[in-house]
Amino acid sequence: MNKVITVTVNGVQQVLEVEPRTLLVHMIREILNLTGTHIGCDTSSCGACTILLDGKSVKSCTILAVQANGKSITTIEGISTEGELNPIQEGFKENHGLHCGFCTPGMIMRITELLKDNPDPTEEEIRWGISGNLCRCTGYNNIVKAVLYASAKMRGVPTASTEPEFV
Amino acid sequence: MIQCKTSKEISGMGHSMKRKEDVRFLHGKGHYIDDLKLPGMLYMDIARSPYAYAKIKNIDISEAMKVPGVVAVVTGKDLEKYNLHWMPTLMSDTQMVLPTDTVMYQAQEVAAVIATSRYAARDGREAVKVEYEVMKPVIDPFKAMHADAPVLRTDKPGKKDNHIWHWEVGDKAKTEKVFKDAEVVVKQDMYIPRIHVSSIETCGCVADYDKVNNHLTMYMTTQAPHAIRTVIALVAGHVGLSEEKIRVVSPDIGGGFGGKVPVYPGYVIAIAVSFLTGKPVKWIEDRSENLQADSFARDYHITAELAGTRAGKIQATRFKVLADHGYTDASANPSKFHTGLFSIATGSYDYDTAYMEADAVYTNKPPGGVAYRCSFRVTEAVHAIERITDRFAFEIGMDPARLRMKNFIKKEDFPWKSPTGWIYDSGDYHAGLKKAMEAIGYDALRKEQIEKRKKGELMGIGISTFTEIVGAGPSKDFDILGIKMFDSAEIRVHPTGKAIARFGTKSQGQGHETTYAQIIAEELGIPAANIQIEEGDTDTAPYGLGTYASRSTPTAGAAAAVAARKLRDKARKIAAYLLEVSEDDLVWETGKFYVKGAPEKSKTIQEIVFAAYTNHPQGMQAGFEATHYYDPPNLTFPSGAYICVVDIDKETGAIHVRRFVAIDDCGHIINPMIVQGQVHGGLTQGIAPAMYEELIYDEDGNILNGTLMDYLVPTAVESPKWETGHVVTPSPHHPIGAKGVGESPTVGSPPAIVNAIVDALSPYGIKHMDIPVTPFKVWKALKEKGVV
Incomplete structure (x- = not known):
């Protein structure tokens, strides 16, 4: 028996009919066609599917769509206007924080909450803070730099040079 | 500082231009593969074998067909009617698409369920009932080589053993003589375990066959779309697919690292089903299927030997390899190179004598022998030479940096001919190691180590100075299935x-x-x-x-x-x-x-x-x-000098990588930011097999860590803060003097880490650790020596 749920997705209220067993990530990707949220594993290990549920970063493969009833969902498509980059996205671009781009939306959604909770994190806090999200390409150095850049920018302090220390 | 000839507005070579993508x-x-949705698209899921080796007695699809939404269930017998149940591998061996009678490894594809939705396909998969007669699998490659081992490939007429191929290079007699007369000989067995690329995006496809126009569009996660088109035309030509009517589209790919080079059975089944139904068919594997069934990397058992003088002059090296290929040789190597470019194993050193041999064997494990950010067996070669070089330094009591400096090929000796036949194009190994030693403060670290040892603390410094061989390749020698590697x-x-x-x-x-x-x-x-x-x-x-x-x-x-x-x-x-x-x-x-x-x-x-x-x-x-x-006239030979410092907790065996300096030489640099990013990523895929990753099988062929819960891909916490730099010796034969770089750090870093760990443990007589070096292995080794 399908269930009808009401969710606010990137600021717009939607009424959707879903199978009770539908994973939230499948609802987002296949019913709402918001394909920026990715699936990288089947054990809640990789974090590629991370979104914000009522402002909290969650792995949307580990939540049923019906559990989101009455809640607010933010995906990568909802964090900035197309054509503009928010400070986190800009940090990734300026610091080469992405290669293949597959883990990137999940990372950015996780970092969005991380910086809300801790606007001026240390490197160590960033590494622990993103340890639920796997990246196979970058080796994380430049993701950490991207977060430091975003943190500085959001706090209105000068951002560090983004030139690589590759001498 | 890299000199640029163009302005920032032009952003030619040498600029750290921010990425356009x-x-x-x-x-x-x-636009990744799973984002694609076509009208009328069907979804495919695959039922897999729970056993490593079994006869299929019966496949009952009746319950699966009753699942709402299920359209069809395809078995090997169905494909057999079209002669599509077997396919060639890239190494001209054969691989099942779907089995008709026997499964050869755990997680092998057994039946494909096609349905109108992803969930219905999975429901159908769970309802497929297969009756097996379980047989005792052959898992250990050494046992598989025994004369009395059961012959696994009974599909090959006349096959009387599990041996696949033998390969050798170098001067055997001369090498034996040098070893016989040598002052010092060191020998070390080492295992480079089976690992998996585990790109964050798994593999998948949408096969879209248009019956009216007899045209196939194959959207798939492939690193080599053109070669795939030709392979499809060759494999499926007999059912009427002609190459001009085949279009392969490789969309954005969420990481490849070599795992997306092969043709997996899932792709072929999706094409067959789309061909029969005239509808688009999507197949996306889940992570566990990806880890358990897609091509593995490495799995080389190596015996390495080095002969030299007491004064530290290297004279000859010898390697013997046993390669476990699983049930078929599905490696992704150039046709003529069964063991890839393993013959680079004389490394950065001035050898004139070497001999190497390798044998490959079938076992009841998934097929493969593909890349993990290095496909052509260079990682295995570099591990062997860099470990045995350190063993030799330890044996004669010489500092491993000094030993390397003494034996490097000199800058002025390039182009240099190796005893296995390669012409190294350029390099300056002394400059690279000198720069790495200065960057990390080598002499001060050695002094610190002496003080720490007096206090009984475990600190190690490890070096790897590797030579890579990339850019395959000159058409004279390099092809895949006959297609030259231009x-x-x-x-x-x-x-x-x-x-x-x-x-x-x-x-x-x-x-x-x-x-x-x-x-x-x-x-x-x-x-x-x-x-x-x-x-x-x-x-x-x-x-x-x-x-x-x-x-x-x-x-x-x-x-x-x-x-x-x-x-x-x-x-x-x-x-x-x-x-x-x-x-x-x-x-x-x-x-x-x-x-x-x-x-x-x-x-x-x-x-x-x-x-x-x-x-x-x-x-x-x-x-x-x-x-x-x-058509490249030669390969390019990038190199690197890596130094790692570790601290080990004696009581728990926990290993802390304190610092890691990587100096790479990839010739002229196109974009320093991107090269540095490649090095960061490659180093992380170096520490991964060195300390965390290994696909483990029990004696019944069960994979013990086939999910990301227990196959340990490093997170940001396990990954050190990498320190990187470069030297430049342009490739003399490349139009812009560049060399490849992506796989260098994955190739070069594991032995630096292991050398550092073994260096830390060496006061207790520990001479070698096999990767992944885990805290438990270290603790056990220390316990055996009575240290803990």
Whole structure:
């Protein structure tokens, strides 16, 4: 028996009919066609599917769509206007924080909450803070730099040079 | 500091240009395979074997067919009717698409369920009932080589053992003599375990066969779309698929690292089902299937030996390999190189004597032998030579840095011929190691180590100074299924001076959309921002062998430079016509030709290109396009000097990588930011097998860690803060002096880490640790020595 749920997705209220067993990530990707949220594993290990549920970063493969009833969902498509980059996205671009781009939306959604909770994190806090999200390409150095850049920018302090220390 | 010839506006070689591809990924607007949805699309899921070796007695699909939404269930018997139940591997062995009678490894595909939704397909998969007669599998490759081992490949008429091939290179007799007469001989068995690339995106496809037009569009996660198109035409030609009616599209790929080179059964079944139903069929594997059934990497059992003098002069080296290939040889190597480029195993050292041999064997494990950011067995070779070099240094009591400095091939001796036949193009190993030692403060660290040892603390310093071999390859020796390993570039410059360029390669995160544009910008002076790069669609891109084994810059990157130079030659002719001077009177300066002695008389590249469409000389072809298929004259030989410092907790065996300095030499650098990013990523895929990752099987062939819960891909916490740098010795034969770099750090870093760990443990007589070196292994070794 399908269930009808009401969710606010990137600021717009939607009424959707879903199978009770539908994973939230499948609802987002296949019913709402918001394909920026990715699936990288089947054990809640990789974090590629991370979104914000009522402002909290969650792995949307580990939540049923019906559990989101009455809640607010933010995906990568909802964090900035197309054509503009928010400070986190800009940090990734300026610091080469992405290669293949597959883990990137999940990372950015996780970092969005991380910086809300801790606007001026240390490197160590960033590494622990993103340890639920796997990246196979970058080796994380430049993701950490991207977060430091975003943190500085959001706090209105000068951002560090983004030139690589590759001498 | 890297010198740039072009301004930042042009952003040619050497600029850390921010990546052009980033914006779409940052907005979640990449187009990966699972994002594709076609009208009427069906979904496929695959039932897999729970056993490593079993006869299939019966497959009952009746319950599965009753599941709402299930359209069809396909078994090996169904494919057999079309002779599609077996397919060739890249190494000309054979592999089942779906079995008709026997399964050869756990997680092997047994039946495919096709349904109208993803969930219905999974429900159907759970309802497929298979009756097996379980047999005792052969898991240990050494036992598989025994004369009395059961023969696994009974499908091969007359096959009497599990041996696949034997390979050898070098001078056996001379090597034996040197070893016999040597003052010092060291010998070490080492295992380079089976690992998995585990790119964050798994594999998948949408096969879309159009019955009316007899046309197949195959959207798939492939690193080599053109080769795949030809393979489909060769394998499925007998059912009426013809190469001009096949289009392979490789969309954005969420990491490849070699795992997306092979043709997996799932792709073939999806094509077959789309062919039969006339509907698009999507197959996306989940992570566990990806880890358990897709091609593995490594799995080499190596015995390494080194002969030298007490004074520290190396004389000869010898390697013996047993390669576990699983049930079929599905490696992704050039045809003539069964053991890849393992023969680079004399490394960075001035050997004139070496002998290497390898044998491959079938076992009841998944097939493969593909890359994990290095496909051609260079990682195995580098591990062997760098570990045995350290064993030798330890044996004669010489500092491993000094030993290396003493035995490196000298800068002035390049091009240098190795005893296994390679011509190293260029290198400056002394400069690389010197720079790494200065960066990390080597001498001070050794002093600190002496103090720590007095207190009983475990601190180790490990070095790896490796030589890579990438850029396959010269057509004389290199082909895959007979297709020579050239690669291609096609550049079209539009009337307003903006360009599109297409390539036979396929980026999976390497940043080709930026770096290829920079190469063309360097040669033509058109801003890289105005050069659009496209890859991955076989209908539009020129033919090429794809992106793997760090070959894109050495081959397609070279093709871009040569094609651009053809255009510059044409531009000179047009400029001479426009300025009414002889071609010889023109001087090229990035972005324009001017008249010798009269620099105010000039034409910009944009003016010249516009004239190519609006005012070209009579007799000259209009337009401004060039194509080049580049056949490299040699491989490129990047190198690196890596130093790692570890601290080990004696009580728990916990290993802390305190510092890691990597100095890479990949010749001229196109984009330092991207090269550094490649090095960071590669190093992390080096520490992963060195300390965390291994696919483990029990004696019944059960995989013990087939999910990301227990196959330990490093997180940001396990990954050290990498320190990187470079030296530059340009490749003398490459048009822009570049070498490949992507796989270097994965190849070079594991032995640096292991050498550091063993160095820390060496006061207790510990001489070797097999990877992954875990805290438990360290603790056990210390306990055995009575230290804990």
